Amino acid sequence: MKRDWIPLLLIPLLGVAAFPLVGSPASWVTLTVAGLAMGLMIFVMASGLTLTFGLMDVLNFGHGAFIAVGAFVAATVMLALGAWMQADSIWLNLAAFLPAILAAMVVSGALGLVFERVIVQPVYGQHLKQILVTTGGLIVAEQLLKLVWGPDQITLARPTALRGAFLIGDIAIEKYRLLAVVIGLLVFAALALTLSRTRIGLLIRAGVENGEMVEALGYRIRRLFVGVFVVGSALAGLGGAMWGLYQETVTAGIGAQVIVLVFIVIIIGGLGSVGGCFVGALLVGLTANYIGFLAPKVALGSNILLMALILLWRPQGLYPVAKR
Amino acid sequence: MLRALLSDDLPRSRWLAIVLLVILLGLAFAPFLFPGAKSLNVAAKICVFIVLAASFDLLLGYTGIVSFAHTMFFGIGAYGVAIALTRLGAGWDSVALGVAGGLALAIVLAALIGLFSLRVRTIFFAMITLAVASAFLILASQLSDLTGGEDGLNYRLPLALRASFRPFDGVNGRVLDYYLVYVVSLALVLMLLRIVNSPFGSVLMAIRENPFRAEAIGYRTVVYRTLASCIAAATAALAGALLALWSSQTNPDTTLSFDIMVDILLMVVIGGMGTMYGAAIGAVLLVLAQNYLQALVGDRWLLWLGVAFILCVYFFPTGIVGRLRRR
Amino acid sequence: MAEPLLSLRGVKTSIGRYHILHGVEFDVAEGGLTMLLGRNGAGKTTTLRTIMGLWRAAEGEIRFAGRDIAKLSTPDIARLGIAYVPESMAIFADLTVQENLILAARAGPPDQKRLDWIFARFEALKRFWHLPAGHLSGGQKQMLAVARAIVEPRRLLLIDEPTKGLAPAIIANMIAAFRELKDGESTLLVVEQNFAFARQLGDTVAVMDDGKVAHTGTMAAFGADAGLQQHLLGLGMGEHQ
Numbered sequence: 049m050k051r052d053w054i055p056l057l058l059i060p061l062l063g064v065a066a067f068p069l070v071g072s073p074a075s076w077v078t079l080t081v082a083g084l085a086m087g088l089m090i091f092v093m094a095s096g097l098t099l100t101f102g103l104m105d106v107l108n109f110g111h112g113a114f115i116a117v118g119a120f121v122a123a124t125v126m127l128a129l130g131a132w133m134q135a136d137s138i139w140l141n142l143a144a145f146l147p148a149i150l151a152a153m154v155v156s157g158a159l160g161l162v163f164e165r166v167i168v169q170p171v172y173g174q175h176l177k178q179i180l181v182t183t184g185g186l187i188v189a190e191q192l193l194k195l196v197w198g199p200d201q202i203t204l205a206r207p208t209a210l211r212g213a214f215l216i217g218d219i220a221i222e223k224y225r226l227l228a229v230v231i232g233l234l235v236f237a238a239l240a241l242t243l244s245r246t247r248i249g250l251l252i253r254a255g256v257e258n259g260e261m262v263e264a265l266g267y268r269i270r271r272l273f274v275g276v277f278v279v280g281s282a283l284a285g286l287g288g289a290m291w292g293l294y295q296e297t298v299t300a301g302i303g304a305q306v307i308v309l310v311f312i313v314i315i316i317g318g319l320g321s322v323g324g325c326f327v328g329a330l331l332v333g334l335t336a337n338y339i340g341f342l343a344p345k346v347a348l349g350s351n352i353l354l355m356a357l358i359l360l361w362r363p364q365g366l367y368p369v370a371k372r
Numbered sequence: 373m374l375r376a377l378l379s380d381d382l383p384r385s386r387w388l389a390i391v392l393l394v395i396l397l398g399l400a401f402a403p404f405l406f407p408g409a410k411s412l413n414v415a416a417k418i419c420v421f422i423v424l425a426a427s428f429d430l431l432l433g434y435t436g437i438v439s440f441a442h443t444m445f446f447g448i449g450a451y452g453v454a455i456a457l458t459r460l461g462a463g464w465d466s467v468a469l470g471v472a473g474g475l476a477l478a479i480v481l482a483a484l485i486g487l488f489s490l491r492v493r494t495i496f497f498a499m500i501t502l503a504v505a506s507a508f509l510i511l512a513s514q515l516s517d518l519t520g521g522e523d524g525l526n527y528r529l530p531l532a533l534r535a536s537f538r539p540f541d542g543v544n545g546r547v548l549d550y551y552l553v554y555v556v557s558l559a560l561v562l563m564l565l566r567i568v569n570s571p572f573g574s575v576l577m578a579i580r581e582n583p584f585r586a587e588a589i590g591y592r593t594v595v596y597r598t599l600a601s602c603i604a605a606a607t608a609a610l611a612g613a614l615l616a617l618w619s620s621q622t623n624p625d626t627t628l629s630f631d632i633m634v635d636i637l638l639m640v641v642i643g644g645m646g647t648m649y650g651a652a653i654g655a656v657l658l659v660l661a662q663n664y665l666q667a668l669v670g671d672r673w674l675l676w677l678g679v680a681f682i683l684c685v686y687f688f689p690t691g692i693v694g695r696l697r698r699r
Numbered sequence: 700m701a702e703p704l705l706s707l708r709g710v711k712t713s714i715g716r717y718h719i720l721h722g723v724e725f726d727v728a729e730g731g732l733t734m735l736l737g738r739n740g741a742g743k744t745t746t747l748r749t750i751m752g753l754w755r756a757a758e759g760e761i762r763f764a765g766r767d768i769a770k771l772s773t774p775d776i777a778r779l780g781i782a783y784v785p786e787s788m789a790i791f792a793d794l795t796v797q798e799n800l801i802l803a804a805r806a807g808p809p810d811q812k813r814l815d816w817i818f819a820r821f822e823a824l825k826r827f828w829h830l831p832a833g834h835l836s837g838g839q840k841q842m843l844a845v846a847r848a849i850v851e852p853r854r855l856l857l858i859d860e861p862t863k864g865l866a867p868a869i870i871a872n873m874i875a876a877f878r879e880l881k882d883g884e885s886t887l888l889v890v891e892q893n894f895a896f897a898r899q900l901g902d903t904v905a906v907m908d909d910g911k912v913a914h915t916g917t918m919a920a921f922g923a924d925a926g927l928q929q930h931l932l933g934l935g936m937g938e939h940q
Binding site for chain 2: 101107109167170171175176177178179180181183184185187188191192195304307308311312315319345346349351352355356359
């Protein structure tokens with residue numbers, strides 16, 4: 049069978065094209081790793097959003113709330129376990145870091161369940177109301193965040209083991225970015241395996257294509273959707289926790305800050321496609337870092353430009369999802 | 373006479389008529405009813421936001437599309453005037469040039485975004501506008517040579533609008549400025565009323581109800597939606613220009629930020645989508661809440677407004693106006 | 700007389716503002732194959748979709764195996780033992796042939812004997828077992844859509860225009876498969892435009908006209924009555940081959 053490799057080729061192409069512009073190999077490696085790390089964090093946050101859209105035609109404009117909640121919960125846990133975070137032992141560091149991201153995922157996932165029930169469910173199939181009501185959910189969630197964690201930003205120090213960089217010659221690779229890449233790739237692998245190897249995964253892919261037929265085969269797509277929504281929210285929480293630690297500060301606006309990148313990524317990838325989301329996220333991450341280095345003033349504009357170019361080339365995104 | 377002025381779109385409820393009359397007269401006599409710099413400032417803000425919210429209602433309520441870039445057009449109008457006044461001096465010719473420049477940019481951008489993304493679907497348009505607006509916000513804060521960056525621009529208004537200008541006893545330039553804002557706002561709202569009650573407005577609503585059917589009948593939905601988007605953008609830019617002419621300072625927080633986008637959404641939805649009058653009521657409520665409620669109940673009010681917003685979308689899509697009309 | 704497997708009484712369905720079905724009434728007896736015929740736009744597809752719960756009957760009763768299913772959700776209806784092959788086929792293009800059938804078999808991995816039986820009829824499915832279904836030809840997609848409905852035994856099969864655009868050789872295989880099914884475990888309700896096909900295969904017939912069932916009876920009697928065919932289907936035999 050034929051796979052569509054061209055979008056995938058864009059990633060190395062972009063890296064190669066940036067090399068002569070950046071000039072120094074050391075900076076190029078640093079930028080590339082930073083771009084991959086950023087891209088993969090955005091992928092983790094965006095994957096659930098694109099799937100819920102594909103499955104039920106629901107786009108949650110309040111997705112940023114889960115990102116923010118994840119960041120805050122993780123920050124709270126890590127601050128509470130501050131002594132372990134600052135200890136000079138990687139095991140103690142992990143003993144603080146792992147529960148923090150787990151808690152972020154659990155709380156965001158639980159919030160996702162509530163959000164789905166209260167906010168999203170009554171407006172299935174009505175796009176205008178969906179946009180409005182999920183935006184309303186975001187407003188309320190942001191206010192609740194301020195209520196619980198206060199209006200000020202929280203400063204967060206990375207655990208000892210994740211500070212600093214590995215040095216290879218004159219090339220420096222930040223440890224935390226490397227970890228972000230590893231976690232991001234793990235999430236991608238887990239999602240890809242689930243979607244291609246398990247019955248649930250097949251059902252999700254079938255449902256993205258034709259939900260009606262999945263129902264006619266005897267499966268309750270509503271339950272499937274709720275499950276995907278909750279997992280997507282939990283992943284958004286994980287992404288938010290990682291992003292917070294990356295920025296080393298957490299603010300109530302963190303969701304709104306990242307959600308724009310998330311939207312750009314899922315538009316570029318093709319609404320509903322996890323593979324497209326992955327490629328789109330890496331492109332966005334790399335572009336942002338290369339351009340941020342070469343011409344810092346236009347960094348965010350560069351992503352809009354990237355989106356426009358890709359949509360001119362493929363109006364439905366890199367991997368359009370076949371719909372009925 | 374009144375019918376013609378309101379384009380035959382009467383309040384159709386005694387209570388609504390009373391509320392609107394109170395707003396109209398209250399604002400008309402604001403400099404004398406509520407003296408003091410702060411209250412005049414609040415009154416002027418109300419005027420500006422009524423226009424801004426009403427122009428957003430043209431999109432949301434009448435055309436059925438959600439744009440998150442409305443503040444961008446608002447900001448373009450404001451920065452047009454602000455930049456012209458900063459660069460070219462405090463004359464009326466600068467104001468005219470700034471307004472014209474802002475209008476042109478707003479219309480061109482709206483047309484581009486519309487033609488590019490309105491042919492797809494509502495959700496797509498909403499996402500694209502969000503992305504573009506956030507890029508614009510960053511751009512405005514980065515191009516500090518032109519826009520003053522995060523701090524924005526402080527500039528001198530034309531002489532006749534300054535506090536030091538005293539043509540008669542008891543009337544100074546600020547009062548004149550206020551009436552400039554008031555009259556232009558009123559004219560813009562009446563213009564929007566005319567537009568939504570024209571044949572063009574009926575086509576927009578037909579498209580909102582059933583885009584496929586409208587297309588089948590022969591209306592090119594993309595063109596109509598893009599036109600509506602351009603009109604809304606132009607009106608928002610004019611509202612921005614009014615704000616710039618009122619406040620003698622323009623910065624990202626007061627014109628471009630997402631907080632303002634949220635405010636506009638709250639105004640239109642709580643006031644009542646697709647009613648025009650709802651925008652006026654919503655704007656009055658929200659601006660008053662921001663300026664006076666904040667002191668009473670703290671930041672919590674935005675939480676309750678958010679809840680009210682969700683309830684409105686579910687249960688009262690025509691908001692306060694719809695409630696008043698049902699009495 | 701035994702209770703029919705499926706019976707519709709006074710079923711009315713609207714899509715948006717348009718009333719499509721104006722009180723459909725007919726029975727399908729257990730065993731055998733009923734052909735649902737009628738002109739384009741008579742409401743055949745809408746009838747199948749309404750039985751499946753994909754469009755809601757605004758009024759009326761749909762009884763299957765003794766219980767009213769008009770208010771049940773589509774998955775619940777499917778789980779009572781009804782399979783549906785839509786006119787659009789609705790195969791999952793992104794999934795392989797194998798994966799399509801894995802999903803269709805709710806009870807677990809597809810039974811190998813049954814698969815062999817299906818492969819004997821639809822050889823292409825075996826050949827392209829690991830190919831994404833989107834790459835199949837139109838006829839092969841139709842085979843897959845039917846295979847999906849019969850990969851596990853179902854009491855009632857609802858099939859919408861199975862011969863549309865198929866080559867004669869495939870139609871012959873389709874006929875053979877449907878014969879075996881109706882003589883064995885299943886009851887079939889088939890919407891068909893191809894009258895020659897319908898005539899070969901149908902035991903009984905229900906003919907729809909303008910959102911109602913205008914005629915029911917045996918296929919033999921209907922096939923012999925050229926006047927009735929002309930009246931209800933609007934086309935002479937020549938045009939039906």
